[in-house]
Amino acid sequence: MTTDNTLLALRGVDKVFPGVKALNGVDFTLRKGEIHALLGENGAGKSTLIKVMTGVYRRDGGQIVLADDEISPANTGEAQNLGISTVYQEVNLLPNLSVAQNLYLGREPMRFGLIHWRKMNRDARELLAGYDLDIDVTAPLTTYSVAIQQLIAIARGVAMSAKVLILDEPTASLDADEVASLFNIMRELRDKGIGIVFVTHFLDQVYAVCDRITILRNGTLVGEYDAATLTQQQLVSHMLGKELEKAVHEKVDHAEEQNREKLLEVHSASSDVLQPLNVSVCAGQVVGLAGLLGSGRTELCRLVFGLDAVKEGEVKLSGNPIKFTNTRQAVLAGMGLCPEDRKRDGIFGPMSIRENMIMALQNKRGWWRYIPMKKQRELAEHYVKALRIATSDIEKPINQLSGGNQQKVILARWLASEPHLLLLDEPTRGIDVGAHAEIIQLIRKLCEDGLGLLVASSELEELVEFADKVVVMRDRRKVAEVSGSDISQQNIMQAIAGQ
Amino acid sequence: MLHKKFLPLYVTSLLFALLFLAGSIQFENFGTLRVFMNLFTDNAFLIIVAIGMTFVILSGGIDLSVGSTIALSGVIIGVLLEAGWHPLPAFAVVLVLGTLFGAVMGAIIHYYQLQPFIVTLAGMFFARGLSSVISEESIPIMHEFYDDVAMFGFELPGGAWLGSSTIIALTVLVLAVMLANFTRFGGRVYGLGGDTHSAALMGVPIARTTIAVYALSSFLAALAGIVFSFYTFSGYSLAAVGVELDAIAAVVIGGTLLTGGYGYVVGTLFGVLIMGVVQTYISFDGTLSSWWTKIVIGLLLFIFIAMQRFLVRR
Amino acid sequence: MGYKDLSPLVRRSIWPLLGLAVLLLANVLIAPEFFSVEIKDGRLYGSLIDVMNRAAPVALLAIGMTLVIATGGIDLSVGSVMAIAGAVSAGLIVSGVDNIALVVGGGLLAGVAAGFVNGFLVGYFGIQPIVATLILMVAGRGIAQLINSGQIVTFHHDAFEFLGVGYFFGLPFPIVLVVIAFVLVQLLMRRTALGMFVEGVGANASASHHIGINDKLIKLMVYCVSGLCAALAGMIAAADIGGSDANNAGLWLELDAILAVVIGGASLMGGRFSVFLSIIGALIIQTLTITIILSGVPPKFNLLIKAAAIVIILLLQSPEFHRQVARLKKKRGPKHAS
C-alpha cells in the first residue's frame, strides 16, 4: 500500500472513550498532492481520527507515520510544528481576540522582539482578501457570524499548512461562492504537493475536489476508494451500510397558501439591523430563507422569536399581534428556535442528552410541573431512535457526542416541545446524508400534522427539496420570494445575485 | 486613537480623574502633587501584585495566594537578614522561591485539572501557615542598604516624592504592558482566557502558559513583598491579609473581565489608584466611624462598577 | 465490579466520602473515644455530634453556595450576611420584641434582602458575581456593626437561643435545621425542574436564554436562597453565644463554604451540583478543624495542616491523579494488570 509519495500513514489506530470504541484499528493513508475525503455517518469517528492525528487525543493503539518517521504529537502545537495544520469541526477560534490575532496566533510577525501589530493587521487584510472577505481585522472575532468565523479558521489553517492540511467540515455553513473559492485554494495547495484531508457531508463536494475517499463506519474502516471509480450510490451505501431512500413530495403552491391558516405574519417589521420586510408562514408550510453570508437570515429568526426587539411594523402569530419581552413567551406561544451557533447558544455541554432534549418542553410546562423521570427517559429514547443519534446512553453528557449528533439532539429538543411554528437556522449543519434524508422526512411529516416551518439554510439544494416557498434575502432586506414549482436552484441563485 | 475596545479604559481613567477632582474641590491640600504621588508610594506593592493578578485573570484563572506570598517573602527576608545576609541575595532567594511556588500551583492546576480558586486558596493557607511557622513574631528589618534604598528618590515640587518603590512599580507596569500586548506570551494568555479548549486546538501550549502565568503572579507577589518590606521595614506573618481581594477588586475596577480574555494592564493601574483615592478621601474626611468606612467603601465600589457598566454598555 | 462500571453519581460521591472517612479515622488514632456517643440527660453527647453541630453554619452556607455556584456564580457576602442577620435578631430582642417569629423573621428577611441585592446586581445588572458580592462583603459587615454600634450585643431569649443550643429529640438543633434546609432545597430542586434549570443556566446561560428560561430570575433566586441560608447560619451563630458579634460572626466563612462546595465535587464554572456532597464537604472541613484542636499541635501549624489536607482531598478527586496511581500500580504489580 505504501507508495513513494505517501505523506502520512495511520496503521491500526484505536481510540476508546468510556463506553465507546470510537476507533477500531483504523488505517488511513494520505499521499502528497492529493485531496482525500474522509467520510462517514455522524459519529463514525472522523473527528476523532483527526484529533488522534494531531495529538488532541492520546491514541490507545496503532502507529502514525509522517514522511517515514513515526510521530506522536502530544498537542496541536507539536502537530503544527511537524507541518500538520488543522481546521477543526466546530469553529475553534478565540472569540475575544481580534481577527488578525486569530489568524496569526503563535506566529505573529515580530520586530525588535515585539509584535509588529501594523504588519500583522496588514497581512491579515491581504490574506482575507484572497477569500473575498473585506472586514475590520482589528475587531474581536465574536462580532462576526459563524460563517465568517469559519472562513477565518480556514484562512488560518491554509496559511499555516506546511505538509498536511486537515479540514473537518469546513463548508458546513458556507454558501456556494465561498465553497467555490475554497476549492480553488485547495486545488492550488494540492498542486504544490500538500496533502489535504477533507471531511464533509456534501457528496457533490466530494466529487468536485477529491481524488480519493476513505470511509469509516462505527469506528471501523470500510475501505479506501478512488473518487473516479466510486459512484455516489455506492458511496452512500458504504457509508450507511444500506441504501438511501428518498421521498418526493407535493409543494404547497401560492393558490393553496391562501386557503390555509396563517401561522406567522411579519408585516413590514424591522429591527436594529433589518430593513422592514414581509414574510408569512402558514400551517403545514415550509418557508425557506436563502441568502448570502450576513444577508440577515439569522436576524430575521431572532426577530420573530423575540430575541431582538421589533422596531417598526408588527409580527402576528395565528392572527394575534405579538410583542414578546422574553423568549419564554415565544415558547409558550408555540414557537421554537434552533440556533445557528449550537456551541454558543444551543447545547448545555456538561448536561446529559436527556436533559438537553427535555429542557424546552419542561420550560414550557413550567418549573413546578416536573416531567416524571420515566417520561423523560421515554422521550429521550424515542428521539434517539427516531433521529438515529449515535450514543451508547441517554445519560451521556452532550459534549461527548459528535457534532452532527449534537445537532440532532437540539432538533429533538424542539420537536419534543411540540411547537406550532419552528424556526430552524441552518438545521442540517454537519448532518450526514442518511440523517439528512431522515430529518427532511421528519420535517415533512410534521408539516402534514400542521406545523409551520421557517428554515434558514445556505444549502440551496436542500431548500429546493423541501421548501414550499423561498424568501431570498440580501443586505438585510427581502429581495424576492419564489414559491411552488418556481423553486429551483437557478431561480434562487438569480435572486441572490440580484438579477 | 479613540478605539471602541479601549472604552473601559477611558471610562476608568475618567472616573479616577473625576474622583480626584471632587476631593480637590472638597478638601484643602487634597489636589496636590504630593497627595497624587502618595497614591503611588502607598500602593506600589498593590500595583505590582495587581499586575500579576491581571495576567492570571486574563488567562481565566484567579490567584488568592498573593497576599500570603507577600507576607512569606517579608518573613523570609527578615529571617535571612537577622542571620546576617545582605538584602540582595535575600531578594534573589525570595524571588526564586516565589516563582517556584507559583509554578507549582500552576502545574497542579493544569496537570490535575483542579480549580484555580481552590488550589490558590490552599496556596494562601500554605504560605501564611509557613510564615507563621518560620516566625510568629514580626521581625524588624534593620540594614543600611534598606535605609539607602528607602531614601532613594527624587524630590518633586510641593513636597511630593518619587521614591524607589514608585519607580519599581512603574517599571513593572511598563514591562507588563509590553509582555501582555507585544509578545506571543501575552497573546497566549488572552487566548487561554478566551476559550481554553479552542486555544489548545489552535496550538497554544496550555501547560507552559498556565504554569508561567501563576509563576509570574507569584514572582510579582514576591517582588511586592520586597517592596512591602521597604514600606514597613519588617517581615510579619500577618502582613497583607486580604490583599488578594484588593488586587482582584483593582483588576476588575480596571475593566478586566473575571471570566478571562478581556482587559488591559493599564486599567489595573487605574483600578488601584481609584481604590487609593477612595481611601485618601475617607481619611481626609476623617469623620467616618469604622463601620461607615466599610459601608462607604462598598457604596463607592458599587457606584464605580455601576457607572462603568452604564458607560461601557451603551 | 470495577470502578469504571459505577454510575457517575456514585463515582463522584466516593471521594468526598472517602476523604471524610479517612479524617474520622485519623481522629480515632488521636483520640480513641472520638466515636463514642453517649446519651446524657436525654441528649446525644460526643465528638461526632460536636463535629456535626459545629459544621452546621458552614453546611447551611454551603447549601446556598452550591446553588449559586451551580449557576456559575459565587457569593462572597455570606459571612457578612451572617453578621447582619445576627445583628438584626439581636437588635430586635434587645429592643423588646419577644415574639420568636418576629425575631427570626426579621433575621431571615435581612438575609433575603441581601440576597436580593446580590442577585439583582448579578442577574439584571450583569455585574460579575465576585465583584457584586464583594460589595456586600465589605459593606455588609459595616451595616452589621452599625446596627450593633460596634459592640457585642448580648441578649437572653430562650426561644431564640434554642436555635443555637437547643436539643430536638436528643440532637442539637442546628443539626436539625441543616437537615430541614437540606430536605427543603432538595425537594425544590429535584422534585421540580428548578434544579435542572439552575444547572442549565450554569452550563450555558445563552442557551437557556434561547429556550426561554428566565436566566436572570433564576440567578436572582439562587442568591436569595443563599442569603436566606446565610441568615439562618448567622442566627445560629448568634444564638450559640447568646450575643451578636458583628465584627467576627461569619468572618472568612465564605471561603470555608466555597471550599466545602468544591470538596463536594462541584465546578466553579457552573453546571452539575449536589447539595448532599457539599454538606459532606462542610463536615470534612469541620472534622479537620477538630482534628487539629484534638491533636494538640501548636496553633501556628494550623494553616499548614489545612493546606496539606485540602491538596490531598483535591488530588483524591482528580481523575488524572487516579490515572497516575493506576499507572504506578501497573508498574509495581503486573499480576493485577488484567
Add this chain to the structure above:
Amino acid sequence: TVGFSQVGSESGWRTTFSESVKAEAEKRGIDLKFSDAQQKQENQIKAVRSFIAQGVDAIVIAPVVETGWRPVLMEARRARIPVVIVDRNVAVEDGRLYVTRIAPDFTDEGRKAANWLMGATDGDCDIVELQGTVGSSAAIGRMEGFNEVIGEHPEAKIIRSQTAEFTRAKGKEVMESILKAEGGGKQVCALWSHNDEMALGAIQAIKEAGLKPGEDILVVSVDAVDDMFPALAAGEVNATIEMSPHMGGPAFDVIESYLDGKRDFEKWMVMDGRIFTQENYQAEYEVRKSN
C-alpha cells in the same frame, strides 16, 4: 486638628476605645480626623501619610503591629508633626521619632494573671490556654508573661493550648473540643484565656459540658470588658486583668502640653491595669452599671 489612626473595629473593646477617643476630642474641642485601618498596617501607614499631607497638628497612632513604623515616623518628623503612640508598642530604636507611648504592658498582664492563678491554686494546676490570634503582639506578650511565671512552679503546666482568635464563638467551639479531648474536663484545673471574649465563649462550653465554671474550672483572663462583670457576679469567672480603653484623655494631655512647649516626656507611660476578682469587683460593677 489631630489625626487618629485606629487599628480597626475587630472587637467591642476596640470600638469602646475609638468612641472614647472621639468623645474626649469633642469634649476638648479638638478637630479629630479618625481613620480606621481595618486591621491592616498598610492602611494605617497610608492614613498617617495623608494626615501629614493634610498638615494636621498632631498624630495619634494605635498601631496594628509593633514593627515597620520608622519610615513614616521619619516623614512625620520632617514635617514637624508630633506623634503619640497608644495601646500597642512600636519598635523603633530612635526614641525621638515619637513623643511618648501610652500603653499597657502585655507581658505584665500575663504575669499578673499567672500570679493570681498560682496564688489561688498553690502552684499546682493543669491549665488550658486559649490563645489570641496567632502572631498578634497581645497574644505573644501575654503568653510570654504567663509562661514566665508558671515556669517557676513545677506542678503547674499547660496541658492544652489552642488559638481561638480572640472571639467568643471560637472560644466556645475550641473549649468544647478541648473538654471532650480531656475526658470531659474533670482534670482541668483552670482556663487561661488571652482575652475576655474567648473566656465568655468558653464559659458557655464549660456549662454545657455539665461543669461549673469558676469552681470546677477556674477562669482567668484579660481586658475586664463590661460583660465580664455579670459573669463575675455569677461566680463563673475568677479573675480578669483590666485593660482600660480610655487612652484618649492621656494622649490629648500629652499633645496639648507638647504644643505648649513641653518636651521631656517619659517614653512609656504604662497604663497599669487593675485586677478584678471575686473579692473586689462589686464597686467597679456598680460604676459600670450606672453608665
